[in-house]
Amino acid sequence: MSDLSAFREETRAWLVENCPEGVKGEGVVHTGSTKVTFPPDVQLWMERMAERGWTVPTWPKEYGGGGLSVEETRVLFDEMNAMGARPPLVNMGTRMFGPTLLEYGTEEQKQRHLTVIAQGGAAWCQGYSEPGAGSDLASLRCRAEDKGDFFLINGQKIWTSGAQYADWMFCLVRTDFDASKHSGISFVLLPMDQEGVTVKPISLISGNSPFCETFLDDAIAEKRDLVGTLNEGWTVGKRLLQHERSGQGGLSPTAARPKPVGVTIDLEVDDVLKDYVNDPSITPALRDEVIDWKMRSAAFRLTQKRAGEQARDGKTPADTTSVFKLYGSTLARDRQEIVVRLMGTQGLGWEGDSFSKDEIGAARSWLSSKAVTIYGGTNEVQANIIAKRVLGLPD
Amino acid sequence: MQIEYTEDQEQFREVVSRFLQAKSTPIDVRRLMASNEGYDQAVWQQLCGEVGLAGTHIPEEYGGFGFGPIELGIVSEEMGRHLYCGPFFASSVMAGYALLNGATEAIKSAILPDIASGDRIATLVLDNLNNPEKVGSVLKANDEHVVSGTAPIVVDAHIADLLIVAASTSDGLGLYLVNADADGISIKPEEALDPTRKISRVSFDGVSSERIGGLNEESLNLTWDQICNALAHEMIGGAQHLFESTVEYTKVRVQFGRPIGSFQALKHRCADLLMELEFAKAATHHAAFCLATSEGEPFAASMAKAMASDTYMEAARAGVQLRGGIGFTWEEDTHLWYKRAKSSEVFMGSAHMHRERMMKMIEIAPSHNTGEQP
Numbered sequence: 213m214s215d216l217s218a219f220r221e222e223t224r225a226w227l228v229e230n231c232p233e234g235v236k237g238e239g240v241v242h243t244g245s246t247k248v249t250f251p252p253d254v255q256l257w258m259e260r261m262a263e264r265g266w267t268v269p270t271w272p273k274e275y276g277g278g279g280l281s282v283e284e285t286r287v288l289f290d291e292m293n294a295m296g297a298r299p300p301l302v303n304m305g306t307r308m309f310g311p312t313l314l315e316y317g318t319e320e321q322k323q324r325h326l327t328v329i330a331q332g333g334a335a336w337c338q339g340y341s342e343p344g345a346g347s348d349l350a351s352l353r354c355r356a357e358d359k360g361d362f363f364l365i366n367g368q369k370i371w372t373s374g375a376q377y378a379d380w381m382f383c384l385v386r387t388d389f390d391a392s393k394h395s396g397i398s399f400v401l402l403p404m405d406q407e408g409v410t411v412k413p414i415s416l417i418s419g420n421s422p423f424c425e426t427f428l429d430d431a432i433a434e435k436r437d438l439v440g441t442l443n444e445g446w447t448v449g450k451r452l453l454q455h456e457r458s459g460q461g462g463l464s465p466t467a468a469r470p471k472p473v474g475v476t477i478d479l480e481v482d483d484v485l486k487d488y489v490n491d492p493s494i495t496p497a498l499r500d501e502v503i504d505w506k507m508r509s510a511a512f513r514l515t516q517k518r519a520g521e522q523a524r525d526g527k528t529p530a531d532t533t534s535v536f537k538l539y540g541s542t543l544a545r546d547r548q549e550i551v552v553r554l555m556g557t558q559g560l561g562w563e564g565d566s567f568s569k570d571e572i573g574a575a576r577s578w579l580s581s582k583a584v585t586i587y588g589g590t591n592e593v594q595a596n597i598i599a600k601r602v603l604g605l606p607d
Numbered sequence: 608m609q610i611e612y613t614e615d616q617e618q619f620r621e622v623v624s625r626f627l628q629a630k631s632t633p634i635d636v637r638r639l640m641a642s643n644e645g646y647d648q649a650v651w652q653q654l655c656g657e658v659g660l661a662g663t664h665i666p667e668e669y670g671g672f673g674f675g676p677i678e679l680g681i682v683s684e685e686m687g688r689h690l691y692c693g694p695f696f697a698s699s700v701m702a703g704y705a706l707l708n709g710a711t712e713a714i715k716s717a718i719l720p721d722i723a724s725g726d727r728i729a730t731l732v733l734d735n736l737n738n739p740e741k742v743g744s745v746l747k748a749n750d751e752h753v754v755s756g757t758a759p760i761v762v763d764a765h766i767a768d769l770l771i772v773a774a775s776t777s778d779g780l781g782l783y784l785v786n787a788d789a790d791g792i793s794i795k796p797e798e799a800l801d802p803t804r805k806i807s808r809v810s811f812d813g814v815s816s817e818r819i820g821g822l823n824e825e826s827l828n829l830t831w832d833q834i835c836n837a838l839a840h841e842m843i844g845g846a847q848h849l850f851e852s853t854v855e856y857t858k859v860r861v862q863f864g865r866p867i868g869s870f871q872a873l874k875h876r877c878a879d880l881l882m883e884l885e886f887a888k889a890a891t892h893h894a895a896f897c898l899a900t901s902e903g904e905p906f907a908a909s910m911a912k913a914m915a916s917d918t919y920m921e922a923a924r925a926g927v928q929l930r931g932g933i934g935f936t937w938e939e940d941t942h943l944w945y946k947r948a949k950s951s952e953v954f955m956g957s958a959h960m961h962r963e964r965m966m967k968m969i970e971i972a973p974s975h976n977t978g979e980q981p
Contacts, residue, residue: 496963503962507910511886514610514893521611539882592871598881599874603854606869 220287227291230260236296243303245335245377258332261300268306268330275322276330305329305336309382312452316440339369339383339426347593350393350446354428356385356400363400365431375411375424378404388443399445401437408432418579456588457537488554505550509543538594541584548581608903609896620681626658627689633940639692640802644766646693655725661699662723670720676833676898680840687844690943692803694728697763702729702771704833709782710820729769732809734758738960739831743775752818754783757810764807765796779823783816801950803943832908835955836898839891839915842951846922849944850884853926873929880925887918906965913961916952923948
């Protein structure tokens with residue numbers, strides 16, 4: 213038996229023993245937030261997995277990770293998927309900030325922050341965008357003054373997902389106002405529970421409020437929480453964005469999916485759609501749209517798979533993440549468009565007895581899908597990045 | 608199942624690519640498309656003899672190399688990229704697969720070695736190249752193997768020695784072998800929009816022929832899929848060429864004092880094209896991997912053909928548009944690929960036909976035959 217199949221056997225046995233029933237199928241996933249009480253099974257699952265380092269299986273053991281290879285990680289996810297287990301812990305620390313700190317952090321920073329993230333002891337949020345710095349992120353103006361032991365920070369951040377539940381924020385701040393716009397930026401970490409930080413949720417068209425505004429009025433970040441070199445935070449910040457986009461495209465090994473992504477193409481119609489697609493009154497034109505979408509999404513998964521093979525062990529996401537972000541978000545948006553179109557007037561529900569739970573869900577998802585082609589860098593910005601970095605087109 | 612090419616396969620591509628780069632330049636293509644024959648006999652003989660490409664997918668027992676759909680895909684991709692003009696597609700791919708799937712053992716042993724060596728050129732005569740369900744609606748054969756009817760579009764019939772004819776009979780679709788110079792056959796070359804792939808109108812006025820087998824629904828669909836696999840690869844190769852040359856053009860063409868590739872409108876079109884191409888390529892390579900193992904999805908070839916069709920046309924449209932005025936001149940080479948993109952888009956079924964075919968295969972379309980079985 214190869215090492216990998218031995219690992220599979222052991223993993224399966226351990227999972228059968230240790231995966232609680234309450235984390236199988238759809239439901240709540242642990243975010244590490246100290247401000248939220250999670251259902252007992254969700255908490256237990258996170259703790260058991262954290263003990264083995266499997267909340268962040270690819271991270272080194274000395275920082276609370278599992279030290280697994282890419283292949284072993286895939287086996288772990290396959291086995292989790294096979295039993296319908298949800299991921300034990302998902303947040304911006306595990307997916308974006310952690311991998312960035314592994315690359316740019318000092319030993320002390322890694323020891324202090326990564327272990328806590330791995331053990332589900334802190335949720336992180338992202339202090340990037342500002343009201344005047346969206347697509348043009350590098351024009352950010354949030355000011356950090358050097359006060360000896362700490363930075364004093366003043367400004368406003370926006371689109372800070374989950375800021376109301378976050379324990380820490382990684383934040384891009386301007387530390388040199390005289391330098392060119394990319395050169396005066398620093399990457400700092402600050403605790404959310406302090407007087408100078410105020411969080412206000414933003415209501416969205418879908419009726420949800422996953423994003424916030426965060427006001428920083430004399431907020432404090434300790435000097436030891438400067439990541440990378442002073443005034444060179446743009447490099448660190450950009451790297452983190454690559455991790456963010458690859459997560460959105462599903463390339464990140466911590467982005468465990470509800471279904472295994474294999475070599476084979478899954479063209480099954482999910483339950484919500486089935487009744488509508490099989491309705492004899494569906495027009496050929498709409499049927500063509502459905503199959504075209506399914507084809508594109510299958511080809512997307514094949515390409516991801518191929519990119520994953522090419523990337524191999526340890527190779528981190530590069531500029532092609534923009535390709536996956538752009539195409540993936542377009543697919544996600546188009547899917548919701550097709551779903552509500554299939555439903556006809558049944559896709560118009562917001563609440564009430566005339567509409568099923570799925571129909572209302574579809575209408576809400578259609579609205580929230582308007583965000584996917586914008587957040588994490590708009591499709592237009594991604595196209596600019598592809599043109600520059602992949603195709604080598606001039607500025 | 609494979610998801611990437613092996614090192615051997617990559618080396619094979621190198622060999623094929625080097626040969627075609629030397630022998631199928633745009634100057635060659637222009638010379639051949641203006642000729643009646645449409646191909647260069649000397650190059651064809653080299654391609655069959657020295658390089659051995661015509662027998663790529665033909666089993667060794669029939670004089671071929673015994674490779675499969677993956678290697679055939681590689682050859683086709685390079686041919687599409689270099690716009691190779693010659694009977695490879697008609698003889699090796701179309702006639703070759705029809706014989707492999709439908710002919711008797713004796714006929715395979717008698718004919719396939721000549722196809723593999725290029726000593727004889729064959730073509731497959733289908734009365735419909737749009738939809739496998741419609742094949743056999745015009746060409747008929749009676750119990751004495753006399754074939755009648757007209758096939759409006761037959762690839763490379765004007766240079767073929769042998770015609771492999773699919774005609775409907777009282778017991779399904781039969782395969783018939785006819786010499787191209789047999790009595791009662793009329794082969795009339797047609798001027799086509801795409802002059803890089805010659806077509807003829809072939810009429811059978813009560814032609815006595817030899818019955819060499821038949822194609823049932825399954826083997827006809829398999830043949831169709833295998834041809835689509837080769838054609839989709841060819842299209843990906845052509846699209847890749849158009850994409851690369853177009854992006855390069857936008858880097859050197861200067862207007863308003865700057866390269867036009869610096870304008871966002873063009874950048875975005877190029878980025879979109881890159882993505883379409885990458886995903887169509889993934890689908891196309893996947894189709895070959897599926898056919899090679901007879902595993903995977905039954906609709907993989909249709910998916911490849913549909914995506915390759917849309918992508919090649921999009922690359923062709925962008926190739927003309929982004930070149931501006933020079934793009935629609937005869938002097939510039941883009942139109943050679945543009946025309947091939949158009950003929951390939953519809954050969955063996957349009958993207959819409961293939962999507963509908965996929966729908967039926969995965970049974971998410973409303974079933975049209977839910978009635979009681981007799």
